[in-house]
Each structure stands twice: as C-alpha cells, then as structure tokens.
Amino acid sequence: MTAFAVTRATVARALRDRAALFFMVLLPVAVIVVIGVTVGGFDRFRVGVVPDGRAGPVARELTRDLENAPGLRTRTYDSVADARTALRRTELDAVVVVPSGLDGQVRDGRPVAVPVLVEPSGGAGQSAVSSVSSLVAQHAARLQAARFATDEAGGTFDANLTRARGAEAASSPIGVTTVTVDGESSYLPLGYSYSTPTMLVLFVFINALAGGAAIVQTRRTGVYTRALAAPVSARTLVFGETAAYLLLALLQSVLIVGIGALVFGVDWGDPLAAALLVVVWALVGTGAGVLAGAVFRTPEQVHAVGPALGIGLGMLGGCTWPLALVPGWLRAVGGAVPHSYAVDAWTTLMSRDGNLGSVTGDLLVLAGFATALLVLASLALRRRLTAPGTG
Template sequence: MNAPAALAVTRATVLRTLRDRTALFFMLLLPVAVIVVIGAVVGGFGGFRIGVVHADEPSRAPVAAALAGELERADGLKTRTYADEAAARTALRRGETDAVVLVPAGLDAAAREGRPVTVPVLVPESAAMGGAAVSSVSAAVARHAAEVQAARFAADEAGGTFDQRLDQARAAGRHVTPIEVGTEAVSGRSQYLPLGYGYSTPTMLVLFVFINALAGGAAIVETRRSGVYGRALASPAGAGTLVLGETAAYLILALIQSALIVGIGALAFGVSWGDPLAAALLVGVWALVGTGAGMLSGAVFRTPEQAGAIGPAVGIGLGMLGGCMWPLAIVPDWLRTVGHTVPHAWAVDSWTVLLSQDGGVLDIARNLAVLAAFAAGLLALAAIGLRRRLTGP
C-alpha cells in the first residue's frame, strides 16, 4: 500500500469537490434550506384555532362581546370571528379551525337575570385536537362566567346595576394573583425528536450525508471512464491504494458536511445536540455509512448520469423508510420493522435518544454497533466492487 499516493488521491478528490459549486450547493445550501422549511412547518404547537360566531350584534351585547374578548386573551387560543354558523362549519370541515364557539342569542339577558346559559362548541367528529380545544375554551368560558356570577351576586346583595358590578368584578380580577398548575415529566422517554429545528436538523443531517455520498459516486464513475484510474494503475500505486485514497476523501467530505450542519444547527437554529461525545461518535459512524454508500455507488453504476439520477432517488426512498421524513413511532409495527432494515432508522433512533431522552454513549451503544456493521458491510462491498472495476477488462 502506497500511503503517499493514497493521500494524493484523497487530496485531489477533496479539492475537486470543494471547487465544484454544484457539489457545494448540495452539500450546504440545499440541506440548510430544507432544514429551515421543515423546521418551520413542524415548529411546534402555536395554539388552538377557534372560530367565534355571535348570534347577537356584539355592540349591543357587551357581556357576549366580553366573552369573545376572554377567548382572544386566553393562552393557547387563536380566535377568528365568522359572520354566521354556516361559514364557521365550512371552515371546521376544511380543517381551518379546531373548534367553533357559538355565542348564543340572549346571553346578556340571561346573565342579567341569573338564568343558566349553555355555550355550544362545535368540533370535528374524528379530530383528536377537538377535545383538547374544548378544554381550553371551557377554561376561558369559566373565567368569564365567574366574573358574571360575582357581578350578579354583588348586584343582588349590595345593590347597584349589573353592569356596574361587572366592571368592578373585572377590575378586581385583574389584581388577583392567578394560581398556576405546573407540569413536569419525570423520567420521560419521548419517542419523538423535539419539534421545530430540533426535528429537522438531525434528520436532514442523516438524509443529506447519505444522499450526497450516493450522488458523489458519479465522480468515481467519471474518473473510471476518463481513464485516470488506468493511468494511475500504470504507476507504482495499485488498485488498493486508489480505493483507500477515494475512501478517505469521501469520509472527509461526509465529515465536513456533517460538521457544517451541526454547526449551523447549533449557532443559527439553537439546536442542542445532546451529549457531545455520543453526538460526535454518531456523526462519525454515520459518515462512515455515507462513505460506504458513496463508494458502492461509484463501483456499481456504469455512467455518471446513472449515479446522479438514481443515487439521490434511492437515498430519499431509504430516508423515508428510515424515519427521516416522519417519526417511525407513528407508523404501523410492520412498517417500523421494515424501516429498521436500513441504517437511517438506527441513526434517527440514536438522535431521538440523545435529543429527547438525554441519553449518552451507553444508551446508543447498540445503535452505534448496528450502524458500524452497516458501514463495514458497505465499505467491504464497495472495496471489492471498485477493485474489480479497476483491475477488470
């Protein structure tokens, strides 16, 4: 094995790739763009969308208008007023709202007279969000009802008009310190990556390192076809030296891309990558998996066009199967099992442990071993295939 010759091959391949603007676009700009889009789409829960329909004209029904105001101010609710119930029902069917509050006619008169009032809330029949939305609406309605009851009681016991006592009840409510209920997950074992960029950045790292490596196999195919390898084999450098040099180059490129995504995720998007040692090991092992895939692409495909067209399509398909597009925790058991036949699922599982479960090296040791086995298998197949391409007829 000629080490200087292998280093020369590595240096030439790395420099050629870094000077290629198209390659840099796919290595850096495209992954970042996809991270931003997906991170924004799954950016987390922004509040229940609540439609409000007034049966009475709000300007003539101050109590009903105050109820709508309470819904607007409530945490976790985004309200929108609809002209009539038909329009609100249409929006509900289209998924534009999570629930619709029908402020009933005669609400003001009933409040002044102390009669009970029912506030209907419409939710989609099969929507899981509906029940949670109703709970949030009920809390806001209960706060408003408490003010109305206090005003009714004060007007009956101390005199004065209902409207005067209602204003006093609202003013007093603003000076009351609320009692909040805090929740804390103890020993949480979330099976999902954090929403937002905490989801998109690690999954896109897994996806694009693999895709770019597969597409990069086109450079090996082109080098084979151009006769560069043939001329190199006429020198003291053997086929093993060329394979080693190309392998080192693809590993360096995979690590560069991984480091860029990790750095941009941490600095620009505030992504926490968990335990540093575990994250570094995972990035390194995944870079080896990508290296093996890229080298195998260069050995298998006959033309650069095949590698450039088929390679990314295969990478995207495997990424979808392995949970880069959606969590495997939400798919059927059989599909989850099939997904773990590809290395992507083991990588995404590992990031889930690190980012959502505060895991360390020991917690992902089994996954790292599986990924290392994938990397070893891909590298071995690539080395055998490429040597045959270089030394064959």
C-alpha cells in the same frame, strides 16, 4: 501523489460545484424549515374564532386570550358561515363564536354562553373543546371576581376588573404536571427538533450516494488510469477518495448540526454521544457513496438510482415519519436499514435525555453497517481500478 493529494483534489472539486453545494447546504436547510414549521403545530388544536363585530373590551379580551393561548392555533373569521365551512373541510378542530352583546350581559350580571362548534366525527374536536373551556373558565373567573367586588364593595365594574387582572397577574398559579411512570417517548420532539436530525440522516446519505457519480465520471475520463501509470497504487487512490467523501459527509453534518443549534435552537443531547453518532453515520454514508461510485457504470445511473434509493431507505428507516406509527411488519422491514438505528439513537438522545451508554447498541449496529459498506466499497473500487480496460 499521496492519498492526501487525492483527498484534497476531490474535496476542492466538490466545493467548486455549485449544484453540489445546493444539495449539500441549501436544500437540507429548506426542507428542515418546511417540515419543522409543519410538525411544530401537531400538539396544538386548530381553532377558528368568530368575534363580535361590535365587541366591547371584555369580548376583545376574550378574543385575545384565545389568540394567545399556547395550546391553540387560532384563525379569525368574519362570519359563522365561513368558520363552519372551514370546520366541515377539516381545516379546524373547533370554532368559538364570541356572543353578541357579551359586555352588556356581563355588566348586568346575566349568565353568558359561549358557543363552541365541532364536527360530530372530529376526533380532536372534544379535546379542543376542553382546552377552550379551560381558557373561557379562567376568563370567566376574572369577570366573576370583578362582578362580586362591584356588588359587595362598590365601585365601577371596569375598575374592579382591572384590579382582578392585577391580582391574577400577581398570584402564583398552581400548575399540573403530567408524568408517565416507566414510560419513554418513541418520537423526536416536535418542530425543528424533529426535522433537523431526520434530515441530517436523510441528506447525508443521499448526498453521499450522489457523490458516487463523481467517482464514476473520474473513472470514465481516465484520470485514475493516468494516476496508476505514475507511481501511485490503487490502494492510495481508494483511500484518498474515501477520506474525501468522509470529510464532505462530516462537513455537511457539522453544518446541519450547527444551523440546527444556532438558528433553530435544537438541543442535540449529550455532546459526546451526538458527536460519535455524527461520525459513525458519516462513515455509513461514505461507504454507500464510494460503493455506488464503484458499482455503477455511468453518472446518469447514479443520479437516477441514488436519490430514489436514499429516499426509499430513509422512509423505511423513519426519516419521514416515526416508525412507532407504522404497522409491525413495516417496522420490522425498517429495522433492516441503517437509517432506523440512527433515528432511534437521535430519539434516545433528544427525547429521553440519553447518553453514550444509552445509544451504544445503536452505534455498534451502525458501526457494523459502516464497516461492511466501507470494506465492500474499497474492494469493489480497487477491483474496478485495476481490472484491465475498466478504469
């Protein structure tokens, strides 16, 4: 038996395990979708809209503008009371009340006030008001142009409003671009570009740890003992098992990267740097998984400790929230786990337009973790296999 035969048998056994495939493929994708949708709206204000029940075309257009605004997440309410309740429950940042009789006031040339409700203690309320005010001002400029054309050149207000819309659509707007000088983002992009790389780091490590249960089960059933009775060395078994779990970790990584790019439109940054990061992180997970298979005595111990340990390290390493948001002491603790360096490297590639040179430091640290874990795992598993009566 060669190391390749051991690798092939282990990989085939894992791919036939439906539970393992669920945790390797379906669960990470499901979590990516949930977190991606959740964090995708962090850069938009939650605004409730109370439309006029007998709204005319002008009021309906204002409502549509609010609903289609890229910086707002709007929800329509039937009454002001319902919207106020949602505002008090912090479900909303602001409430826009479309005034009754808006169309008539505009056509008569009378001033119109659009009430915007906020909570006094709401930190995002005033920012939401600024976004709403900008949109309402843009809508008002269109109405003022139509009113001016009606007063000066004649024609109907509706016809002039149509011309104003056409002129607005044909004009080239002046945009404002904000540039932070000498600044760097400490966060991954929001949405799926946040959830996909962090879940790759988290689940590759967790599934590698869980894979250690199969090594323990193989030991307990005496498969290794029978293999060692044949002309097969412990080194061959260790190398074959390590290669198998590396292939499984790489397979899961490629699936997550591919699904992220093709389904969710995730831009992984510099291809060479991203590929090396995937490989090095797979080596880290492989070392941890094989070490778990060598250290634990029963598969139940692996299943009980492995996921909890993987999730805990992932939380410390920034897989569930950016380390830039946590206190300094917790950030320092996070720097002691490999996950933080993997997340930092993905942040550099995806948020700072980094390249291989930008993440070389993180890759070297991860390579150090991988080397230490693989050496310890190899020594521990070989000793476990060759020790009398321990199999």
